[in-house]
Amino acid sequence: MKIILNAVLVLITAGTCTAQADLQFDGSIPVSRQGANLVMPWAGGINYTQVGQLDLDLDGLKDLFFFDRTGNKITTLLNTGGTGTGAYTLSRAFDTIYPFSELHDWVLLRDYNCDGKEDIFSYSQAGFSVYRNTSTTSGLSFDRLKFRVECDFVFTDGSSQRTNLFISSEDIPGIADIDGDGDLDILTFSQLGSFVEYYKNLSVENHGTCDSLDFVRRNACWGRFAENASTNAITLNSSCDFQVPNPEITGPDDRAHSGSTVTPLDLDGDGVMDLLLGDISFPNIVALTNGGSVDDSFMTAQDPLFPSNSVGVQVPIFPASFFIDVNGDAKRDLLVCPSARSLAQNYEGVWYYANTGTDAAPVFEFQQTDLFQNRMLDFGEGAYPVPFDHNGDGLMDLVVANDGYYFQTGDNIGKLALLENVGTAEQPAFNLTTDDYMNLSTSGIGNAMYPAFGDVDGDGDLDLYIGDENGKLHFYRNTATGPIAQFTLAQPNVTNTDGADIDVGRYATPQFVDLDQDELPDMVIGEQNGNLNYFRNTGTASQATWTLVTDSLGHVRTNTIYTLGHSVPFVFSNADGEHEILVASESGFLWHYTGIDGNLSGTWTLQDTSYLDLNEGYRAGLCAYDFTGDDELDLVIGNYRGGLSFWRSDLPSTISIPERSERTTVVARPNPTAGLVEMLSSDVLLPSASWVVRNALGQTLLRERVQGERTTLDLSKLADGLYTIQVEAPGFRSSPVRVVLDRQN
Numbered sequence: 001m002k003i004i005l006n007a008v009l010v011l012i013t014a015g016t017c018t019a020q021a022d023l024q025f026d027g028s029i030p031v032s033r034q035g036a037n038l039v040m041p042w043a044g045g046i047n048y049t050q051v052g053q054l055d056l057d058l059d060g061l062k063d064l065f066f067f068d069r070t071g072n073k074i075t076t077l078l079n080t081g082g083t084g085t086g087a088y089t090l091s092r093a094f095d096t097i098y099p100f101s102e103l104h105d106w107v108l109l110r111d112y113n114c115d116g117k118e119d120i121f122s123y124s125q126a127g128f129s130v131y132r133n134t135s136t137t138s139g140l141s142f143d144r145l146k147f148r149v150e151c152d153f154v155f156t157d158g159s160s161q162r163t164n165l166f167i168s169s170e171d172i173p174g175i176a177d178i179d180g181d182g183d184l185d186i187l188t189f190s191q192l193g194s195f196v197e198y199y200k201n202l203s204v205e206n207h208g209t210c211d212s213l214d215f216v217r218r219n220a221c222w223g224r225f226a227e228n229a230s231t232n233a234i235t236l237n238s239s240c241d242f243q244v245p246n247p248e249i250t251g252p253d254d255r256a257h258s259g260s261t262v263t264p265l266d267l268d269g270d271g272v273m274d275l276l277l278g279d280i281s282f283p284n285i286v287a288l289t290n291g292g293s294v295d296d297s298f299m300t301a302q303d304p305l306f307p308s309n310s311v312g313v314q315v316p317i318f319p320a321s322f323f324i325d326v327n328g329d330a331k332r333d334l335l336v337c338p339s340a341r342s343l344a345q346n347y348e349g350v351w352y353y354a355n356t357g358t359d360a361a362p363v364f365e366f367q368q369t370d371l372f373q374n375r376m377l378d379f380g381e382g383a384y385p386v387p388f389d390h391n392g393d394g395l396m397d398l399v400v401a402n403d404g405y406y407f408q409t410g411d412n413i414g415k416l417a418l419l420e421n422v423g424t425a426e427q428p429a430f431n432l433t434t435d436d437y438m439n440l441s442t443s444g445i446g447n448a449m450y451p452a453f454g455d456v457d458g459d460g461d462l463d464l465y466i467g468d469e470n471g472k473l474h475f476y477r478n479t480a481t482g483p484i485a486q487f488t489l490a491q492p493n494v495t496n497t498d499g500a501d502i503d504v505g506r507y508a509t510p511q512f513v514d515l516d517q518d519e520l521p522d523m524v525i526g527e528q529n530g531n532l533n534y535f536r537n538t539g540t541a542s543q544a545t546w547t548l549v550t551d552s553l554g555h556v557r558t559n560t561i562y563t564l565g566h567s568v569p570f571v572f573s574n575a576d577g578e579h580e581i582l583v584a585s586e587s588g589f590l591w592h593y594t595g596i597d598g599n600l601s602g603t604w605t606l607q608d609t610s611y612l613d614l615n616e617g618y619r620a621g622l623c624a625y626d627f628t629g630d631d632e633l634d635l636v637i638g639n640y641r642g643g644l645s646f647w648r649s650d651l652p653s654t655i656s657i658p659e660r661s662e663r664t665t666v667v668a669r670p671n672p673t674a675g676l677v678e679m680l681s682s683d684v685l686l687p688s689a690s691w692v693v694r695n696a697l698g699q700t701l702l703r704e705r706v707q708g709e710r711t712t713l714d715l716s717k718l719a720d721g722l723y724t725i726q727v728e729a730p731g732f733r734s735s736p737v738r739v740v741l742d743r744q745n
Contacts, residue, residue, distance in 0.1 A: 046642070058135060098142060150164055151216060315344075456512075475492075532583070666735065671739050
């Protein structure tokens with residue numbers, strides 16, 4: 001399946017597609033926000049990213065490579081050859097390139113062998129691996145050169161030991177030509193101290209070329225400075241009592257420290273490397289000026305408000321700096337991003353400083369806090385799409401939940417966003433109408449709200465249940481008098497038949513679905529542990545009552561030895577009208593089960609733990625709906641980076657719905673109707689065909705066999721509103737007709 005999906009992505013890039021596949025990424029579905037079209041809406045969001053450059057498509061232009069610590073996911077932007085930061089376009093063609101899916105914790109792109117092609121340096125087991133760029137005209141490729149790079153670790157007495165070159169998984173090292181001899185050296189904070197160690201690369205000295213990784217610990221206290229163990233304060237000209245023999249410099253006292261980012265660059269054009277330091281507990285960058293020489297580095301000045309000539313960096317928390325030419329003017333600019341894994345800025349996390357000086361002596365001028373994030377859908381931390389036609393226009397909208405937007409107090413603010421479908425039935429287009437649907441951020445529910453829509457009071461419109469971070473549910477009744485939904489809190493903690501609050505543990509993700517096919521909506525609820533809870537509706541159409549049947553529905557479990565689970569269910573009907581389920585998970589993969597109907601107390605059939613090999617990242621969420629009007633279910637997938645991706649199903653799919661005949665039209669009369677409606681078809685219908693009535697969420701409310709040329713349907717038990725009616729048979733579905741039920745008619 002990996003091979004098939006990769007082939008599809010390549011074909012998409014080429015503009016044609018003839019391969020057999022089920023789903024294709026489509027980044028062209030329009031999305032607007034505040035009247036402006038987003039350039040890359042479905043890019044998937046950014047949280048805690050690291051940024052590098054390399055030529056992905058081998059056209060001679062440097063493209064952008066984003067590696068996000070949230071789920072270890074990459075995002076690639078192709079350079080189109082223009083100028084400015086707008087000269088990039090999203091590409092998914094490189095998602096499955098080796099070793100991108102193996103990279104974790106930190107990734108830096110550096111050309112270690114001077115062949116003009118960036119290689120990959122990435123964390124691995126208390127050190128780092130190096131992947132050599134072996135690309136040719138046939139395409140991008142990498143080979144792992146070394147799993148864990150070693151060094152000669154020199155002790156204070158001059159003895160040495162061959163061992164791994166230690167770099168923490170939290171730190172980001174400085175990898176650059178520190179001594180100006182043409183090969184790449186390493187600067188990194190030591191395991192136990194608040195000082196930077198210098199590992200000199202002896203490739204040129206020993207081999208006469210730059211194509212080796214031959215490191216020796218040449219200095220224990222590079223730059224003669226120390227960072228405070230408790231703060232990010234810098235002490236210049238510190239002593240060093242544990243220095244290696246014959247060091248290039250002397251340095252500070254030993255202090256415990258962990259969590260720093262190191263970016264070496266020449267800030268003043270004097271030919272020696274200065275430093276930009278970020279600390280795990282602070283929002284600012286400290287710039288250190290090297291007043292020494294290449295052979296005797298000596299930090300003589302510091303700027304804790306860097307850049308003091310412009311807006312100083314304030315990226316809570318743990319900022320990391322990346323020195324790359326992002327605007328195509330041949331001068332490297334500065335991007336600063338949070339390097340944390342949580343509790344940091346999650347929607348304004350790419351600070352962009354344009355270089356208005358020269359490449360040799362840069363001057364950084366602040367531009368914005370959300371470079372590229374402002375061009376995509378980014379809902380902070382987490383994005384969980386749920387389909388809901390909020391305005392009754394027959395076009396399916398999306399309500400997107402999240403875990404929360406960053407807030408400076410440390411308490412993220414959870415919201416629901418509304419993406420209103422302003423396109424057509426065949427060509428969807430969305431407008432981000434609000435990022436705080438129904439002002440639910442002030443409801444007191446808190447973070448990780450997850451919505452489910454269903455008619456639980458029998459009045460014909462869809463009500464709202466919200467699952468929360470603590471495993472509880474909250475009932476909002478739809479009290480709208482017109483087509484646009486309006487919700488009012490009816491029950492802050494939904495109870496079961498015993499009168500106790502429903503509590504599934506942590507992170508309740510409910511979905512309404514009539515599992516037992518008794519025409520009452522039941523609930524399937526996912527949770528942090530990865531199982532599914534089944535609450536059967538044992539009430540009436542006008543008064544739902546919830547009875548827990550099992551907390552192990554289908555014996556579904558999306559947790560693994562490495563992940564908790566975080567199951568997010570989406571039940572759908574296949575081409576034969578049978579229920580199947582896709583379950584999003586913490587791992588990012590989609591689990592696919594069949595064998596549901598008639599087997600609610602048994603074990604469902606696990607078809608796949610990585611459906612179509614789709615993985616959009618940690619803590620995935622999904623919805624399935626035919627947004628493109630081709631009678632096949634499309635997928636919208638969210639992830640914990642806060643973004644969404646759109647996957648369209650233009651070719652036959654395992655989750656396709658019955659074929660629709662455009663020649664067969666249906667007529668409903670009278671329309672509007674007060675209850676009884678006569679249905680007629682332009683074609684002769686088989687006795688096995690049925691008339692099917694669905695609400696705005698696509699839920700089946702009524703199914704009745706055809707009765708010859710004319711069939712009379714009784715809609716009087718439904719609430720006033722808009723419904724779609726069509727005729728269906730195995731392998732067939734007619735075009736739908738919209739019917740308005742209005743008892744005052």
